[in-house]
Amino acid sequence: MRPHTLVARLDNAGDVLLAGPAVRAVAAGSRRVTMLCGPRGEEAARMLPGIDEIVVYDAPWVAFEPAPLDKDETLGLVERVAALGVDRALILTSFHQSPLPLALLLKMAGVPFIAANSVDYPGSLLNVRHRPPDDIHEVDRSLSLARAAGYELPPGDAGRLEVRRTSTLPQELPRRPYVAVHPGASVPARAWDPKRYAGLVRTLVQEGWRVVVTGGPSERTLTSRVAGPPNPAVVDLGGKTDLTALAEVLARAEVTVTGNTGPAHLSAAVGTPVVSLFAPTVPAVRWRPWRVPHLLLHREVPCAGCRARACPVEGHPCIGGVAEEEVVRAVERLAGSRAAERTR
Known part of the structure; x- marks a missing residue:
């Protein structure tokens, strides 16, 4: 049976949009995809194809002006992920970010397989410690991790950015061009x-x-x-x-x-x-x-x-x-x- 996979990207909307191709690769190899994102990325996450459920957590190690660590909220995240029955998790980060704080929480939640890009020694927190080249685009960085964890884009998917579209337009919008x-x-x-x-x-x-x-x-x-x-x-x-x-x-x-x-x-x-x-x-x-x-x-x-x-x-x-x-x-x-x- 294909796994229930969690994909995490905890920062801003633009970062979440750049995770889209990796999310689609994961979706192609999963029966269900849960996206774990921060409040600043939630709206973008809801626009990405391939996501079945979204969990929002304001991680105190991500924002430029982070809120203090909330013990109850953090343990609540652990309990919520545990209740989801996640089989595998991919933690998407930029080159300057550490995946290890979140890897610890996911291990506490009982996630048996966790993959992430990490220059830091992860101990037993990661099952796949991937180290992509430094100077590659964020999209390629995330796709590289997805491939290392066994996920590939489906045939015909060129790896471009995609969002679910609506027909909602402001009334004030002028005629083109x-x-x-x-x-x-x-x-x-x-x-x-x-x-x-x-x-x-x-x-x-x-x-x-x-x-x-x-x-x-x-x-x-x-x-x-x-x-x-x-x-x-x-x-x-x-x-x-x-x-x-x-x-x-x-x-x-x-x-x-x-x-x-x-x-x-x-x-x-x-x-x-x-x-x-x-x-x-x-x-x-x-x-x-x-x-x-x-x-x-x-x-x-x-x-x-x-x-x-x-x-x-x-x-x-x-x-x-x-x-x-x-x-x-x-x-x-x-x-x-x-x-x-x-x-x-």
Whole structure:
């Protein structure tokens, strides 16, 4: 009998979206798949094909500003996983994260087989301790672990990002064609200056584009600032879309302009090209938009790879040095390629 497999990815929505191909590989070899995710990734997890059930746990070793360890909540997770009767578990992590805290909890829950990527000595906590190459994309990193645990993508699955789609669209959405601009990021060092985004929106409008500015509920002030004064060519959707509706907004855009953040991966999942203002605080080889046309815009700086949350250098030179005109040219280039693809 095929196993009941648990797949864990405990961080943000973008990380969960990148786990999608590995989840589908696991689903192809399992009778049931449970996804264990954090609260910031739950909405994305509900969009992934191949998942039968979701368990949410706010792990105190994952978030940048974690809540204190809650003993009852943690033991409750152990009891909940134990009640599920999980046969196998894969713990998906980035290169800088340890899977061992969660492996301990899953062993306490009685999961007999656990696989993870780990540079740390795991003792008896892991049945498969996999060590993939350092400089591979997060999607390949997760798929590599899935293969090491005996799971392969099914025939015909090319390993692209995928999400379950809905037809929910905001009423304010303009006629196509339009450019989607998402100025926010969960990490400040990955975000372009709002003034620059506002200038970009003005320039895109001057070039004849309609623009849709997107953002979460906490980003309404930011999106309003970027959208600027009322303009029939600009729609501010800040706080007006959940992740499923945002997917539809991005799917209908000619191009998405954003940083290294979740909507870049959501755009890739719906096949929309991405102009990425990619601050090289982390390597692009690991985090660039996956298997979708994209252009990365940044400046080479000696502090690349710093993993800073807030840039300590005045002017944020790695992406602060990118001109609005460069972004507009990149948009036009990718929009042209998408139009040619539609024609073909």
